[in-house]
Amino acid sequence: xASTSIASFxxxxxxxxxxxxxxxxxxSILTRVxxxxxxxxxxxxxxxxxxxxxxxxxxxxxxIRYSEIFYKLFNELGFxxxxxMEELVKQVVNLSSGQMIDFTxxxxxxxxxxxxxxxxxxxxxxLRLLSCHRITEEGLSELVKKLPLLEELHLCYIPVSKQAxxxxxRCCPLLKSFSLNRLKFTFPTGAFNEEALAIxxxxxxxxxxxxxxxxxxxxxxxxxxxxxxxxESLDMRQCFNVGDLEYNLERQLSQxxxxxxxxxxxxxxxxxxxxxxxxxxxxxxxxxxxxxxxIDSDN
Numbered sequence: 001x002a003s004t005s006i007a008s009f010x011x012x013x014x015x016x017x018x019x020x021x022x023x024x025x026x027x028s029i030l031t032r033v034x035x036x037x038x039x040x041x042x043x044x045x046x047x048x049x050x051x052x053x054x055x056x057x058x059x060x061x062x063x064i065r066y067s068e069i070f071y072k073l074f075n076e077l078g079f080x081x082x083x084x085m086e087e088l089v090k091q092v093v094n095l096s097s098g099q100m101i102d103f104t105x106x107x108x109x110x111x112x113x114x115x116x117x118x119x120x121x122x123x124x125x126x127l128r129l130l131s132c133h134r135i136t137e138e139g140l141s142e143l144v145k146k147l148p149l150l151e152e153l154h155l156c157y158i159p160v161s162k163q164a165x166x167x168x169x170r171c172c173p174l175l176k177s178f179s180l181n182r183l184k185f186t187f188p189t190g191a192f193n194e195e196a197l198a199i200x201x202x203x204x205x206x207x208x209x210x211x212x213x214x215x216x217x218x219x220x221x222x223x224x225x226x227x228x229x230x231x232e233s234l235d236m237r238q239c240f241n242v243g244d245l246e247y248n249l250e251r252q253l254s255q256x257x258x259x260x261x262x263x264x265x266x267x268x269x270x271x272x273x274x275x276x277x278x279x280x281x282x283x284x285x286x287x288x289x290x291x292x293x294x295i296d297s298d299n
Contacts, residue, residue, distance in 0.1 A: 137163070176206060200227040212270065
C-alpha cells in the first residue's frame, strides 16, 4: 500500500532515499516544483527523477513566468532570454506528449511559439498569456482555432481586437472564464465598448469575466449582463468609465452576480499586478512601460 511506504519514510531517524519514494508520491512532489527548475535542475538529480520528469504526468499543468534569476543566468551564459525561454517551452510541450491541460506564459512568446503549442497541445482547457507583447492578434486567433476544449482563457496586457474576440467565441464553445486585462493609464484614452459588445455577442456561456482597466461604459456592461445569462463572477476594477453606476444598475449587478468587483475596488490581490501608469498618444498601449515600445511584430 502507498500509505505504508509513505509512513516508512516519515519515521524519526530513518535514512531517507528520495529515489526510492513511491513513483506517485515523487510525481506529486515534482509537480510542485517550478516548471523551469523542473526542466533544468530536477531532471538531473538522479535516473528516477529524470524518468519521471520525462513523462507527461508532471507536465499537465505548466507555469513559466518571468524570472530575474534565470534572466541573469541566461545572459551570463550568452543566451538571449526570450529565445531560450521559447526553446524551453518547446521542450515542455514535447515532454507533455499532448496531455497538457493548463499553461501559463509570462513576458515572452511569439506567434511561432503559439503555433508549436497549438499543434501539439489540443487538450488544453486553461491558458494564460501575460505581457506577451510579441504575440499578435493573428497569432492568437490561429491558436484558439486549434483549442476547441478551452474552458478558461486569460489575456493580460495584450492588445486584442474585436475580431480576435469573435474568433475566440466562435472556436471555443466551452469557454466559461475569460479575462482581458489592461493597464489603466492616466492619459485619457476615451471610452469604447467594442470589446465588451464582442464578448456579449460571442461568449454567451461565460460564468466568469474579468476586464480590469477596460474602457467600456455602462452600455457595454449592460450588454454583457443581458447576453451572458450564466454569469456568476464579474471583475471590472479600474473600469472607470462605469465608475459612477446608477442605483438601478448597481442593484441589478448585486442581485445577478454572486462575486463582483467594482471599478474603485483595490487591486492589491490581483495576481499579476494592475499598476496605473502614464501613457501617451504615441504609445497607447503603454509598451514603453515594459521597455518594448519599438518591438517589431514580425515573427
